[in-house]
Amino acid sequence: MPKLTGAGCSAAIALALLCGCTDVPAGTQPEAAKTKDSGTAEQASADNGLFIYTVWPAFYAKEDIFEKQIGSWIRKKFPDIKVKHVHWDNPGRQYKDLIAAGTIPDIIMDNTRMNAYRYLIANDLQYDISPLVKKYNFDTGTLNPAYMAQLRSISPEGQLYGLPFTNSDFVLFYNKDIFDKFGVDYPKNGMTYDEFYELAKKLTRVEGEITYKGYSQNPGHYLNYNQLSLSPLSQEEDKANMRDPGWTKAVDNLRRFYEIPANQFDTVEKFPEGNIAMAVATVDRIATFHEQNKNLNFDIVSVPSFADAPNTSYQPNLYSMFIAKQSAKKDLAFQVMASLLSEEHQTELSREGVIGPLQSRTVQEAFGQNLPQMRGRNTGAVFASRNAMPPAARAEGLLWYDVPLHNVFAPLIFKESKDSVTAVRMIEEQSTKAIQEMKAASK
Structure with missing residues (x-):
């Protein structure tokens, strides 16, 4: 466990809100939500005040969830601290609003890849x-x-601007009843895409008016957090760069699943309806799928991996804690962050179905223990694969642009039937043009 010298709302609802958060397209902000501060401005500016600003996870818009996962822990371990919590909101609680008001947070929690x-x-x-x-x-x-x-990739010099807090990772859900109906063996942890492709062909069938789809996965998530550690941006210039053959490999790999007759793309949100045999989705869906259909007979395994990169899951879908440069309480902020990453607290969060950064068997074995929706599930699948490493840091001063990778499949492949090479090239060209327009506007 990390060493430091010195000094809700139900978990199911929290997980359901996380589910909504992870399906917001990359590049957008959380929906506006009113929050109740855990203190006053005067307390935040006092010697014993600590101002925490949350942007992601979006469910911290619910003050009782923030209180359960963070606020109550801080008060227990640091009883003299007065916590002020503000969650992102539009209008009035964006970064620019806090800066304009001169109310800079001590700790900022945000999406690492998207917003840092x-x-x-x-x-x-x-x-x-x-x-x-x-x-x-x-x-x-x-x-x-x-x-x-991923945190170190923010800085070209390798500086560390924060610590990881939670990760919204992916697993593969499968409908046991469909497997049983067609006499197909259940999947296991550690299987490859090739093996899942063969299963998908067996499980995709049309019986009367019912279509059973063998496999579903969000193409945008698949490419944004790709397992091949690819970046759609140039490392040295202000442009997109998707010339690496890995991009075509990744696109062709998923494309074949949707070229299985009758297995056209359908949103993973329809998995609880009972006609999708396998779907890759974020872990929090264990709770939400169960809530949507309590009779759904499903379990989970680790996500498919490429044969030449076995047991490799996606790049982190990470939410991190950052200390603001302008904070006058950096030492206190760091001690609080370190405490939130203690084995004791990470175990508490793990019991509620939260994936944290601490690589501890105690923490991992506790996963989901407090949630009846997870009892009997193969929760070991959550930790069965290692996360793919993110791309290295880009050169200093380059613009960040959220390349719309979801458009590779929709509309270019699904609607316009573009070949994979053309679809990738078109997204690269469109993104480079957008970056150049951003650069010109910034001048």
Whole structure:
């Protein structure tokens, strides 16, 4: 466990809200939501005040969820601290609003891949916590290495601007009744895409008016968090770069599933309706799928992997904690962050179905224990694969652009029947044009 010297709402609802969060297209912000502050502005500015600003996860818009997962823990371990919590809202509680009002948070929680560069760094809020890591003897080696690599990829110099908090990871759901109906053996952890493709062909059938789809997966998520560690942006220039043959490999790999007759793409949200045999979705769906159909006979296994990259899951879908450069309470903020990553607290969160960064058997074995929806499920699938490493940091000063990778499949492949090479090239060209327009506008 990390070493530090010195000093709700039901979990099912929290997981359901997380589900909604993960399906928001990359590049958008959480829906506006009114929150009740856990303190006052005066308390936040006092010597014993700590101002925490949450953007993602979106479910922290619900104050009771923030209180259950974060607020109550801080008060228990740091009884003298007065916590003020504000969640992102539009209008009035965006980064620009807090900055304009001179109310800079001490701790910021946000999506690492999506927002750290374009909001944290763009607003000059980033702060290298490496000296604090050393000062408080915090062992980052106990944390998921892919999470840490994603945090370090924010800075071309490898500076560490924050610590990972939670990850919205993926698993493969399968409908046992469909497997039983067609006499097909259940999938297992560690299977490849080729093996799942063969299962999908066996399980995709039309019987009268009922179509059974063998496999479903969100193409945007599949490409954004791809298992081949590919970046759609150039590492050295302000442009998109999808010339790596891995992009075509990844697109062709998923495309074949949707070229199985009768297995045309359908949203994974329809899995609870009972006609989809297998669907890749975020872990929180264990709770929401059960709530939507309590008679659904399903279980989970680890996501498919490429044969030449076995047991490799997706790049982190990571939410991290950052200390603002302008904070006058950096030491206190770091101690709070370190405490939130203690084995004790991470075990508490794991029992509620939250995936944290601490690589501890105790934490992993506790996963979902407090949630009746997860009893009897193969929760070991959540940790059966390692996360793919994210791309390396880009050169300093480059613009960040959220390449619309979901458009590779829809509309270019699904509606316009483009070949994979053409679809990838078109997205690259469209994105480069958009980046150049952004660059021109910024001048």
